[in-house]
Amino acid sequence: xxxxxxxxxxxxxxxxxxxxxxxxxxxxxxxxxxxxxxxxxxxxxxxxxxxxxxxxxxxxxxxxxxxxxxxxxxxxxxxxxxxxxxxxxxxxxxxxxxxxxxxxxxxxxxxxxxxxxxxxxxxxxxxxxxxxxxxxxxxxxxxxxxxxxxxxxxxxxxxxxxxxxxxxxxxxxxxxxxxxxxxxxxxxxxxxxxxxxxxxxxxxxxxxxxxxxxxxxxxxxxxxxxxxxxxxxxxxxxxxxxxxxxxxxxxxxxxxxxxxxxxxxxxxxxxxxxxxxxxxxxxxxxxxxxxxxxxxxxxxxxxxxxxxxxxxxxx
Amino acid sequence: xxxxxxxxxxxxxxxxxxxxxxxxxxxxxxxxxxxxxxxxxxxxxxxxxxxxxxxxxxxxxxxxxxxxxxxxxxxxxxxxxxxxxxxxxxxxxxxxxxxxxxxxxxxxxxxxxxxxxxxxxxxxxxxxxxxxxxxxxxxxxxxxxxxxxxxxxxxxxxxxxxxxxxxxxxxxxxxxxxxxxxxxxxxxxxxxxxxxxxxxxxxxxxxxxxxxxxxxxxxxxxxxxxxxxxxxxxxxxxxxxxxxxxxxxxxxxxxxxxxxxxxxxxxxxxxxxxxxxxxxxxxxxxxxxxxxxxxxxxxxxxxxxxxxxxxxxxxxxxxxxxxxxxxxxxxxxxxxxxxxxxxxxxxxxxxxxxxxxxxxxxxxxxxxxxxxxxxxxxxxxxxxxxxxxxxxxxxxxxxxx
Ligand SMILES: Cc1ncc(C[n+]2csc(CCOP(=O)(O)OP(=O)(O)O)c2C)c(N)n1
Ligand code: SF4
Numbered sequence: 001x002x003x004x005x006x007x008x009x010x011x012x013x014x015x016x017x018x019x020x021x022x023x024x025x026x027x028x029x030x031x032x033x034x035x036x037x038x039x040x041x042x043x044x045x046x047x048x049x050x051x052x053x054x055x056x057x058x059x060x061x062x063x064x065x066x067x068x069x070x071x072x073x074x075x076x077x078x079x080x081x082x083x084x085x086x087x088x089x090x091x092x093x094x095x096x097x098x099x100x101x102x103x104x105x106x107x108x109x110x111x112x113x114x115x116x117x118x119x120x121x122x123x124x125x126x127x128x129x130x131x132x133x134x135x136x137x138x139x140x141x142x143x144x145x146x147x148x149x150x151x152x153x154x155x156x157x158x159x160x161x162x163x164x165x166x167x168x169x170x171x172x173x174x175x176x177x178x179x180x181x182x183x184x185x186x187x188x189x190x191x192x193x194x195x196x197x198x199x200x201x202x203x204x205x206x207x208x209x210x211x212x213x214x215x216x217x218x219x220x221x222x223x224x225x226x227x228x229x230x231x232x233x234x235x236x237x238x239x240x241x242x243x244x245x246x247x248x249x250x251x252x253x254x255x256x257x258x259x260x261x262x263x264x265x266x267x268x269x270x271x272x273x274x275x276x277x278x279x280x281x282x283x284x285x286x287x288x289x290x291x292x293x294x295x296x297x298x299x300x301x302x303x304x305x306x307x308x309x310x311x312x313x314x315x
Numbered sequence: 316x317x318x319x320x321x322x323x324x325x326x327x328x329x330x331x332x333x334x335x336x337x338x339x340x341x342x343x344x345x346x347x348x349x350x351x352x353x354x355x356x357x358x359x360x361x362x363x364x365x366x367x368x369x370x371x372x373x374x375x376x377x378x379x380x381x382x383x384x385x386x387x388x389x390x391x392x393x394x395x396x397x398x399x400x401x402x403x404x405x406x407x408x409x410x411x412x413x414x415x416x417x418x419x420x421x422x423x424x425x426x427x428x429x430x431x432x433x434x435x436x437x438x439x440x441x442x443x444x445x446x447x448x449x450x451x452x453x454x455x456x457x458x459x460x461x462x463x464x465x466x467x468x469x470x471x472x473x474x475x476x477x478x479x480x481x482x483x484x485x486x487x488x489x490x491x492x493x494x495x496x497x498x499x500x501x502x503x504x505x506x507x508x509x510x511x512x513x514x515x516x517x518x519x520x521x522x523x524x525x526x527x528x529x530x531x532x533x534x535x536x537x538x539x540x541x542x543x544x545x546x547x548x549x550x551x552x553x554x555x556x557x558x559x560x561x562x563x564x565x566x567x568x569x570x571x572x573x574x575x576x577x578x579x580x581x582x583x584x585x586x587x588x589x590x591x592x593x594x595x596x597x598x599x600x601x602x603x604x605x606x607x608x609x610x611x612x613x614x615x616x617x618x619x620x621x622x623x624x625x626x627x628x629x630x631x632x633x634x635x636x637x638x639x640x641x642x643x644x645x646x647x648x649x650x651x652x653x654x655x656x657x658x659x660x661x662x663x664x665x666x667x668x669x670x671x672x673x674x675x676x677x678x679x680x681x682x683x684x685x686x687x688x689x690x691x692x693x694x695x696x697x698x699x700x701x702x703x704x705x706x707x708x709x710x711x712x713x714x715x716x
Contacts, residue, residue, distance in 0.1 A: 040516045044382065057526040065514050067385050068523030070404050073378030076370055080338060080382030080390070081514070083366035087337040087388055093516055111378070114371030 003184040003191070008035050011063075018061025020053045023216025025180040025206035025223070026100075026127045027053055030062055032183050033096060033125070036190035041094045042067065042081065046074035046108060048100035049134045050127070072107045074099050075115035078122045086121075094123060094194060101128040101142035105163050116170040119198040123190070126163070126201075129208035137211040144231075145286060146279050148269040149211070155273055159286050165293060167201045168237045173312070174200040176236035180207070181223025182247050185234060189245075192238070205232045213268025225263040230254070230287045233294055240311020242301035244294065252291070260284055316500070316560075321493045323454045323486030327419045327479070328353035329493075330461035331391050332363045333501040334417075338383035338390040340368040340376045344398040345431045346483035347421040351393065373398040377405040377418070384414045385522060387513035389465065391416075395483060396423035396437045403440070409476050410445030411538065412522055415468035415510050416476035419461065422450075422584065422635075423483040424667040432668020433483040435584060435635040438612065439644040441478065445538050447545055448613040450480035450583045452569075454491040457481045459562055460610075462501065463552050469509045470552075472544040480612075482585040484668070496560055504559050542614040549611060567616035569608040570623075572598065576605030578684055579623055580676065581649055582633040583609040586665060590633065592673035593680065602684055609645065617652045624653030629687045631680050633700075635665045642696045642715070650696065658683075658693040664700035675700060 013034040014020075020027035026049050034041065043064045045051055051068055055061035069077040074097045082095045099108055104126040112124060131149050132138040138151040141161040148155055167175045174196050178186035186204060193200040207222040209215065214222055226232035227247055234245035250256045260283055264270040273279035303311055321329065327350050331339070339358065341351040357363035368379045373394050380390035394402060399420055409416055422438050424430040438448060447467060451457045457479065464477040481487055512520045526534070550566035557563030569587075572594050573579070580590045587608040594604040607623055607630075609616065624630060630653065634643025641647065646661030653659070660683045665671040679700055687693050697713040 042386075042514050042516060052525065054521065054524045057521075057524055057530065060521045060524060064521075065516060065519050066521040066524065067382060067514050068521070069378060069382070070374075070408050073374050073405065076340075076368075076375035076378035077382030077385075079368055079370075080340060080379035080384075081386040083338045083340075083368055083379070084383035084386035084388035084390070085515075087366055087383075088386075090515075110371060111375050114375055117371075118369065120368075 003188045013063045015061045019055045021210050023209040023219040026050050028180045029127050029204050036187040044074050044078040044097045046099050046103040047071040073111045075112040079115045079120040082121050097124045102132045102140045105141040116172050116199045123200045126203050127206045129206045131211050133211045146273045164203045172199040173239045177203045179205040179223045181220045214266050228258040229260045229263045230257040240308050242297045317495050319495050320490050323457045323481045324349040326454045326458040326493050327461050330458045334465045336391045337388040338366050340370050340379035341392045342373045342376045344395050346487040347393050347395040373402040377402040381409045384416050385514050389508045393419035395421040399437045406444045413474045417464040418478050420478050420480045421483050421487045430667045434666045438480045439636045447477040449611050452587045455493050466552050470548045485585045545614050567611045568619045571606040573605035577603045577628040579630050580606045589673040593676035596677050620652045624656040627657045629658035631660045631683050633662045658687045660695040660698050662698045662700050669702040
């Protein structure tokens with residue numbers, strides 16, 4: 001399934017006058033959702049930048065039906081909506097959660113984990129801009145090591161939580177990573193997810209010019225560098241099979257990766273560590289560990305036909 | 316109609332079934348648990364055609380039924396005490412979204428220390444959220460109120476969610492004969508679900524996005540207006556229900572022995588039973604005492620309370636909760652409604668399930684009547700009806716303004 005730009009719908013899904021900052025990755029991601037899934041979609045959005053991006057009543061800057069919901073329980077609200085649609089004989093409606101990294105990895109984690117464990121039939125997308133942006137750039141469980149935020153003024157001391165792996169461990173049918181730097185890959189994954197029933201999780205890397213301190217014209221470039229440096233590997237786990245996505249395949253070989261410094265130096269949030277080799281080293285080691293996991297997952301989830309049959313059995 | 320012997324919790328479950336609820340989600344907590352269990356069984360055996368979303372917390376439970384209701388399904392949840400506190404954020408969210416919903420609250424004390432017995436602190440904690448809040452006295456009323464809750468909440472003049480309160484253990488786990496209406500009768504009486512808007516791909520509806528401050532203000536105003544309308548709707552539904560099923564409760568306030576009363580006990584919940592017994596005893600002694608049982612904490616039945624106060628020599632308000640640093644929450648509403656009209660005493664009793672007997676209540680009323688008759692006018696906003704073994708060791712009447 002290859003997505004070609006010329007085949008994508010040309011309709012406008014993000015409306016002029018929405019409240020996103022210039023270069024906003026969330027505004028980009030939201031557009032791609034409808035490009036991928038069409039109109040049979042309702043969105044559930046917890047507190048976060050996307051609550052604001054919609055703009056102010058009585059207008060809406062995003063062309064979706066949306067249930068805005070409290071910060072901690074987006075997945076639950078979505079599960080309830082899906083149950084309602086099923087009761088009303090409308091199994092085909094895609095109920096999609098669109099949440100930030102805070103609303104997913106931190107305060108919303110319990111709710112999401114519950115929905116994943118129940119294998120609720122929803123698509124959960126986390127727009128990961130690696131901090132709480134709505135409240136003005138505070139650290140989250142998905143902020144990387146070393147990054148400045150207003151609550152880690154000297155740089156974060158802990159590494160990013162590996163949420164996609166945690167979601168694979170929930171034994172849900174579909175888990176993928178994506179990036180706003182690779183829209184076709186994201187759209188393809190959304191379309192694949194749409195054909196699967198059960199809990200589907202897509203982790204969208206969303207570099208944020210405001211919170212990461214880079215020029216708004218660079219959002220796609222920074223996103224692509226995250227992939228090229230190996231900091232953000234694109235992969236999918238599809239009912240028991242783990243695959244690196246084509247854009248990330250070359251970077252299995254560490255020698256092909258762009259040096260991390262190229263990625264870091266574009267972002268003001270890493271300014272205070274850019275000249276500290278020992279700090280950079282911590283991030284390099286993080287990348288090595290990440291790829292060790294990926295290697296392990298690739299080996300583990302490259303199953304024989306028989307094992308694949310077993311692994312794909314979801315309620 | 317069938318007479319069944321049911322606990323209060325099972326009365327809730329049967330009402331939910333009769334209302335043909337489509338989506339249920341709940342998280343267990345004593346003493347609510349048997350509601351979830353019974354409903355799970357009904358759904359799993361096919362007795363009730365509904366989805367049961369077995370969530371991992373109460374916050375999720377209310378968010379789930381709210382999501383379902385926003386998409387247009389009739390939805391229900393139930394909780395108690397800490398569960399209710401845990402979902403508090405969503406309680407507000409649901410009400411101001413104007414999405415009809417029904418929740419049973421099995422009243423229970425709040426920790427620490429852990430205590431699973433009844434008081435009304437959890438219910439009063441929700442007082443300002445915009446939910447219609449009712450409290451039952453006995454199991455039959457639990458079933459009736461739960462059924463009526465769907466009708467009230469889904470009435471276009473109201474469109475606010477509704478809680479049905481029932482006292483932990485005293486009702487939730489105690490069996491009593493309950494008239495359970497037939498499905499056809501209920502189908503005939505309860506119209507299909509109505510709601511102001513719903514979310515679906517074709518509606519394009521967006522709920523809950525940012526509004527300008529002035530419009531926010533007006534939304535709050537409209538909730539208050541809906542609460543006022545709800546008073547009418549509650550009375551109407553109570554009357555119609557009475558015609559159809561043979562039971563009416565007097566709407567927002569059930570008044571017992573009120574016709575010629577000089578003094579009223581104002582109370583809510585199951586201990587109104589003890590209050591009525593106390594009133595009967597006191598009448599035998601020559602005191603003209605009536606009982607105004609507040610069935611709805613919200614909307615507050617101000618008109619009725621004011622009317623009572625205007626013709627009363629005094630009101631004794633019994634609270635099973637306290638607003639620390641102030642008074643009992645029920646008393647606060649009564650006083651705000653009837654201040655200056657009559658004498659008042661605000662009694663705090665039965666916290667954490669501590670026992671209050673009809674004799675205890677009669678004693679407090681007798682004492683109050685004596686004081687009023689002697690002094691002419693009494694205002695005692697905080698009177699401690701201590702558990703028996705502590706009585707006399709602490710000062711019962713506190714001097715507070
Ligand atoms: C219960 C609760 N706590 C805190 C907040 C304040 N709050 C709103 S959005 C937000 C951060 C959102 O961060 P994230 O989920 O990463 O989304 P982003 O804004 O980056 O898109 C916080 C802390 C809230 N709305 N509700
Ligand atoms: S802070 Fe970031 S995510 Fe939020 S609106 Fe601005 S660019 Fe978008």
